[in-house]
Each structure stands twice: as structure tokens, then as C-alpha cells.
Amino acid sequence: MEVTLKKEVHDPQGSAVENSLKSLGYEAVQRVRVGKYLEVELEAPDQNEAARLVEDMSRRLLSNPVIEDYSYTLEEVRRQ
Amino acid sequence: MEVTLKKEVHDPQGSAVENSLKSLGYEAVQRVRVGKYLEVELEAPDQNEAARLVEDMSRRLLSNPVIEDYSYTLEEVRRQ
Numbered sequence A, B: 001m002e003v004t005l006k007k008e009v010h011d012p013q014g015s016a017v018e019n020s021l022k023s024l025g026y027e028a029v030q031r032v033r034v035g036k037y038l039e040v041e042l043e044a045p046d047q048n049e050a051a052r053l054v055e056d057m058s059r060r061l062l063s064n065p066v067i068e069d070y071s072y073t074l075e076e077v078r079r080q
Helices: A012-023 A047-062 B012-023 B047-062
Strands: A002-005 A029-042 A068-071 B002-005 B029-042 B068-071
Touching: A002 B029, A012 A029, A012 B029, A012 B047, A029 A047, A029 B002, A029 B012, A047 A068, A047 B012, B012 B029, B029 B047, B047 B068
Parallel strands: none
Antiparallel strands: A002 A029, A002 A068, A029 B029, B002 B029, B002 B068
């Protein structure tokens, strides 16, 4: 799951990384935005239920919907 | 670009999120790992050069190769 600041929200951490990269000689860099990456392993009977859980957690706890967007992909991991 | 802690490295931030989710009723959650997500916009003449730049920055600056792994995908954005 990726949680990123909405486009219109200022990202000081991204700007800091951007300036560091530029000052270290990476002039090709135009813009950097920093977000969070989360891997959540969960048990669910099917993909629909997994998606429901992930969206619920993302909206309620793992992102701030006022300033952040989230996206995710599901991957099946078989139980040992 | 995603920067994640290597599997064998303890992730206290991930454990904290995992415990919070569980205590909030998401018993389906088995394990959470937290990493960084970066969007880097850069100018490059082709995909090969873009990949070379991204790998160079990732290895040298954006990740700590001792404890972290990185992965990335490239996406072409046309110049306006």
C-alpha cells in the first residue's frame, strides 16, 4: 500500500530530498515526492474481503484522507 | 521507488502499526512492514539512462544497502 500526499499539499520532505539530490549532482531530477509504503499481511477468505479490509484500514487509520491519497495492490500468499 | 527494510531486520514501526491495527479490531492482520515510497521525476533521453540514474541514486543516497532493499518502476511522462 502506498500513502502519498495529495498533489496540492506541500511536501517538505520531498523538497529536501530533491534539493539534496540536485546538490549532489543529479541535475536531471525535476521533482521528488515522499510517501509511505506499507506491506500488510492479512488472512481473508477471498480477494473481495481482503480489499474491503485494506480500504477500511487505509481510510480510517493508515492515511489522513484530508491531505493524503492511498493506493494498493493485493497479492495472494498461500498459507503454509 | 520503494525502500524497504531487509526481511531479517527488525521493523519497530511496522510492529507498532501491526499492534495498533490488531488492538482496533483488525484481527485478520498477521504482519505489517513499513517502508518509504518515493516518486522521482527526472529528465532522461531514454529508459536505460533513467534506470541507470534511479539505481545510482537509490544505492548511493536513497537507501541504506546494509539494512534496506529497494525496487522501482519507470513510467514515461511526456514533456509539455
